[in-house]
Amino acid sequence: MNWITNYVRPTINSLFSRREVPENLWTKCEECGTMLFHRELAENLNVCGNCGHHMVITPRARFTALFDNGTFTEVKVPEPIADPLQFRDQKKYSERMKGAQKSTGEREAMLVAKGEIGQTPIVAAAQDFSFMAGSMGMYVGNAIIAAAEEAVKTKRPLVLFSAAGGARMQEGILSLMQMPRTTVAVEMLKDAGLPYIVVLTHPTTGGVTASYAMLGDVQIAEPNALICFAGPRVIEQTIREKLPEGFQRAEYLLDHGMLDRVTPRTQMRDELITIIRMLMNKEPLAVAVAAPAKPEGEAKAEAQQEAPKK
Amino acid sequence: MTNYLEFEKPLAEIEGKAEELRAMARANPEMDIEKEASALDRKAKDMLSSLYGDLSAWRKCQVARHPDRPHCIDYIDALFTQYTPLAGDRNFADDHSVMGGLARFRGKPVMVIGHEKGNDTKSRIERNFGMARPEGYRKAIRLMELADKFGLPVITLVDTPGAYPGKGAEERGQSEAIARSTEKCLKVKVPLVSVIIGEGGSGGAVAFATANRVAMLEHSIYSVISPEGCASILWKDAEKMREAAEALRLTAQDLKELGVCDVVVKEPLGGAHRDSKTAIKAVGDAIAAMLKEMDGQRGRDIRDDRRRKYLELGSKGLAA
Numbered sequence: 078m079n080w081i082t083n084y085v086r087p088t089i090n091s092l093f094s095r096r097e098v099p100e101n102l103w104t105k106c107e108e109c110g111t112m113l114f115h116r117e118l119a120e121n122l123n124v125c126g127n128c129g130h131h132m133v134i135t136p137r138a139r140f141t142a143l144f145d146n147g148t149f150t151e152v153k154v155p156e157p158i159a160d161p162l163q164f165r166d167q168k169k170y171s172e173r174m175k176g177a178q179k180s181t182g183e184r185e186a187m188l189v190a191k192g193e194i195g196q197t198p199i200v201a202a203a204q205d206f207s208f209m210a211g212s213m214g215m216y217v218g219n220a221i222i223a224a225a226e227e228a229v230k231t232k233r234p235l236v237l238f239s240a241a242g243g244a245r246m247q248e249g250i251l252s253l254m255q256m257p258r259t260t261v262a263v264e265m266l267k268d269a270g271l272p273y274i275v276v277l278t279h280p281t282t283g284g285v286t287a288s289y290a291m292l293g294d295v296q297i298a299e300p301n302a303l304i305c306f307a308g309p310r311v312i313e314q315t316i317r318e319k320l321p322e323g324f325q326r327a328e329y330l331l332d333h334g335m336l337d338r339v340t341p342r343t344q345m346r347d348e349l350i351t352i353i354r355m356l357m358n359k360e361p362l363a364v365a366v367a368a369p370a371k372p373e374g375e376a377k378a379e380a381q382q383e384a385p386k387k
Numbered sequence: 388m389t390n391y392l393e394f395e396k397p398l399a400e401i402e403g404k405a406e407e408l409r410a411m412a413r414a415n416p417e418m419d420i421e422k423e424a425s426a427l428d429r430k431a432k433d434m435l436s437s438l439y440g441d442l443s444a445w446r447k448c449q450v451a452r453h454p455d456r457p458h459c460i461d462y463i464d465a466l467f468t469q470y471t472p473l474a475g476d477r478n479f480a481d482d483h484s485v486m487g488g489l490a491r492f493r494g495k496p497v498m499v500i501g502h503e504k505g506n507d508t509k510s511r512i513e514r515n516f517g518m519a520r521p522e523g524y525r526k527a528i529r530l531m532e533l534a535d536k537f538g539l540p541v542i543t544l545v546d547t548p549g550a551y552p553g554k555g556a557e558e559r560g561q562s563e564a565i566a567r568s569t570e571k572c573l574k575v576k577v578p579l580v581s582v583i584i585g586e587g588g589s590g591g592a593v594a595f596a597t598a599n600r601v602a603m604l605e606h607s608i609y610s611v612i613s614p615e616g617c618a619s620i621l622w623k624d625a626e627k628m629r630e631a632a633e634a635l636r637l638t639a640q641d642l643k644e645l646g647v648c649d650v651v652v653k654e655p656l657g658g659a660h661r662d663s664k665t666a667i668k669a670v671g672d673a674i675a676a677m678l679k680e681m682d683g684q685r686g687r688d689i690r691d692d693r694r695r696k697y698l699e700l701g702s703k704g705l706a707a
Binding site: 157158161162164165166167215218222244246247248249250251252253254256257258260261263264283284286287288289290291292304305306307311312315316318320324325333334335 | 550552553554556557558559560561562563565566567569570572573574589590593594597609610611612617620621622623630631634635636637641642645647694697698700701702703
């Protein structure tokens with residue numbers, strides 16, 4: 078008996094508990110505090126199943142859920158000159174860059190891909206907020222230009238998911254110059270008569286909002302996304318008064334005529350397909366055709382669709 | 388009375404002494420001070436050349452923001468004739484921080500647009516310190532469209548701390564207005580030249596300065612963020628603005644090397660504010676030279692060149 082309780086049982090227990098994976102199995106919703114199981118959260122595209130709060134999602138996860146069968150081809154982005162100003166604040170820019178690459182496993186703050194959504198060929202670009210706050214420097218500029226060129230070459234619409242703290246200060250004036258540079262990219266699409274659809278996600282601010290993120294033919298935002306030029310803190314310091322609730326949030330911008338739509342992430346794919354097929358003058362998709370392409374997670378997400386939190 | 392910057396204090400002392408001596412001489416005509424006074428003048432001039440010969444990035448920011456520096460309104464007065472201001476964005480208001488209208492530049496009709504900061508308390512408030520609201524950019528868009536329609540070259544004079552960070556400005560689509568203004572700059576099929584005459588502050592500057600040719604006055608700056616703002620974000624200490632100004636590479640000389648600025652316009656000794664007439668004339672010559680380069684070119688080519696310029700920008704960094 079002793080042998081069993083002292084040796085066998087702990088061994089069995091430890092065998093089982095070893096399977097019990099690390100701590101990040103559960104994520105706490107920053108809005109409502111609900112504990113969310115990681116697999117369910119991922120299936121729901123990082124949207125809280127309880128309150129509808131939209132959390133950060135990586136470009137790769139977004140593309141996997143966006144493209145038919147989760148398949149897409151990355152579009153190559155020309156490599157810009159590294160650290161053009163040899164910038165150094167408290168830390169070297171090159172070190173910050175390495176840190177971001179290590180923690181995200183990505184090259185830079187934007188991913189460009191092509192593929193089909195609902196059997197409709199598109200090019201998509203998504204900004205990665207987890208990479209140095211998604212900030213726009215030479216690489217992001219190159220990525221948007223590459224995306225536009227690919228779209229023009231293959232006659233596809235471009236869907237751009239924005240998320241950024243603004244321009245990347247460490248690239249100084251060259252980051253600012255991405256405002257006109259990316260605007261030239263948008264002009265290429267417009268000259269070619271191809272749809273350019275912007276999906277603004279939380280947060281989209283600064284020079285990014287004041288260039289390609291506000292120049293879409295159709296402007297859609299995810300619920301409650303902060304969208305602004307100057308952030309609320311800067312404004313409060315300037316005008317020294319409290320800002321109204323919901324100020325600079327997606328719904329507030331919609332009310333003020335600055336957006337076409339506010340759409341939950343879980344419905345975004347269907348909405349993009351609908352809009353793009355109309356703009357490209359294509360037949361609507363038969364429901365049966367659209368369904369098989371859908372990843373399992375999204376189907377589930379739709380089943381439990383709720384009104385987004387205000 | 389001269390407004391001295393902090394780093395000009397030793398200069399202020401010498402010039403003050405010379406002035407004092409001359410005042411005394413005026414009161415007592417029998418006093419002979421001229422020799423001494425002109426010695427002081429020479430000393431002041433030497434000091435001025437050594438101070439301004441090697442201005443740090445932060446000192447350049449201070450000079451660029453000098454209250455006596457010639458502003459947009461002074462350039463328009465001196466360089467243009469028949470200036471006919473055109474107002475309003477046709478949506479909401481007329482933004483007084485942006486001046487603009489039809490005018491003749493050396494006889495030829497043009498559209499001139501610029502930020503105006505104001506030069507005393509009253510006009511500074513009226514001009515909102517040169518910080519445009521969405522209406523300012525939308526007025527500029529309208530004027531650029533008009534110029535495009537009638538084939539008039541567009542000249543922009545940039546001098547702004549940045550877009551106005553206010554509640555109403557955000558509600559009325561500050562970002563969209565800036566984005567559309569930059570877009571319009573890239574669309575027009577007429578020559579578009581820009582001069583940064585003081586501060587080129589972030590998006591507010593880009594909205595006007597996306598041009599075929601960009602000139603900068605020798606001590607003007609053009610930056611993605613103010614040194615103070617950059618210091619408070621990256622150094623977590625707004626007092627580190629000197630370091631930030633240095634790191635940002637915002638001087639006309641650095642921007643020339645980076646290809647953002649095409650021409651650096653020399654300022655009189657001690658900065659444009661010490662001899663605004665000379666500074667303004669130099670800017671006028673620079674504008675004429677930039678426009679001349681596009682003489683006889685087709686509108687479409689002018690626009691395509693502008694777009695190509697921005698696409699290619701930044702392919703080379705700064706030499707170490």
